[in-house]
Amino acid sequence: MVIGIDIGSTTTKVAAVNSGKDIIKVKTRAVDPITSAxxxxxxxxxxxxxxxxxxxxxxxxxxxxxxxxxxxxxxxxNRIDEMTAIGTGGRYLAKKDRIIISNIGTGTAILEVNGNRIIHLGGTGVGGGTIIGLAHEMLNTSDYDTIMCHALKGDVKNVDLHIGDIAESNIGFLNREYTASNFGKVLETATKEDIAAGILNLTYQVIGMVSVFAAKSKDNDTVVVTGNGSKNVIGQRILNSISEMYDIHFEFPADAEFATAIGAAKS
Ligand SMILES: Nc1ncnc2c1ncn2[C@@H]1O[C@H](COP(=O)(O)OP(=O)(O)OP(=O)(O)O)[C@@H](O)[C@H]1O
Ligand SMILES: [Mg+2]
Known part of the structure; x- marks a missing residue:
């Protein structure tokens, strides 16, 4: 049995891989690297x-x-290069050989997988850490479950400027419902639930668009989302609405939060 340990900035994930058997997985919060691993x-x-x-x-x-x-x-x-681990794990979970991977952890890394070639294209510092940090400042909580609970009840129309707020009709392919400016219209009456929804929308719209541009530049239409950020139900909904606009498909495989650990074990 080979053990893959992914010591991330926020959480540590461990996967045990045995030929032919199910993968066993465990997740802990990151303290110092030795203790969490x-x-x-x-x-x-x-x-x-x-x-x-x-x-x-x-x-x-x-x-x-x-x-x-x-x-x-x-x-x-052994030490495994993180991008090799993400690419190997993402390819295994997606069961596809030619994909773009958007690994949403504390920050977001974007990779291209083409058969055995794994290329780190870049990414954005906007990721799960952005949600926690902005919520800490704007909502006085950095508890993930509380932030999600607020966001599920919030309405982004009270914090974001939409195309429909500034234009009488659609602008090109941009529908009146689409975002013109994240946090571009914070109403005096916006609640903490609305702010939480706005933080999630900002985070996932940035990640979604960076992923779309990466996919388009590589002539690919499949983005496999990995990392703990792939499990976020609101995030999935936001990525799926971007999917409809740009004809890029976001996939959320099971166990995607363990992609890096699984990829390390399989490297
Ligand atoms: N139960 C949870 N507790 C804490 N954070 C969570 C939880 N569920 C999801 N998250 C989100 O996941 C993010 C961390 O994701 P992940 O564990 O994939 O990152 P990481 O591997 O530690 O970081 P990186 O890969 O960027 O070094 C957090 O910033 C938070 O937004
Ligand atoms: Mg990670």
Whole structure:
């Protein structure tokens, strides 16, 4: 069995990959890299009644990987380039060979996968960390579940300027319902729920458009979304509405938050 450990900026993910069997997964909040990596690894072993003897190799990746010295627990431990891990994991989960990957973590990385070639195209600092940080300042909470709970009740029409607010009719292919300016019309009466909805809309519209431009530039129409940000139900809805406008398909595979850890184990 090969263990993939992805020590991200916010969370650490561990995946155990065994030929022919289901992948076992565990997720923890990131503390310092050594504590979160060994903690998540230990949790996976204990919960699944595995022993160190079952582990053939450990592959670590993510921003915290360079902070783990030598071998873990005397088991051969390799460092895997994070983009290679994201590309390998995304390709495996999507079951497709030619895709664009938008990995929404604390920030967002965008990759092109073309068969065995994995290319880091770039990305944006707008990601999950943006949601937490803006909510901390604007809503006095950085608790993810609370932010989501607010956003589900909010209305972006009270914070965003829409095409319909400034134009009598559609502008080119832009419908009256589309955003002209994120946070471009914050009403005095906007509630914290509306602000939360606006933060989510800003974040996912930026990620969605950067992904669309990446896909178009590579003549591809499939964007596979990975990272914890792929699980966000409001985010999925926003990406799907961008999908209709630009004819680019966003896919949200199961276990996408473990894509990097799975990819590390399979590298
Ligand atoms: N239960 C949760 N607790 C905390 N954050 C969550 C939760 N669910 C989703 N998120 C979102 O996921 C983001 C982190 O995503 P992820 O764990 O994929 O990033 P990471 O791998 O740690 O970061 P990076 O890849 O950018 O180094 C958070 O910023 C937050 O917006
Ligand atoms: Mg990550």
């Amino acid at each position: 060994t903690g998540a690894f230990g949790k996976l072993l204990v919960e699944n009644h595995l022993s160190l003897g079952n582990i053939e190799r450990i592959n670590i990746t993510g921003v915290g990987a360079s902070r783990i010295p030598g071998d873990l627990f005397g088991i051969s431990t």
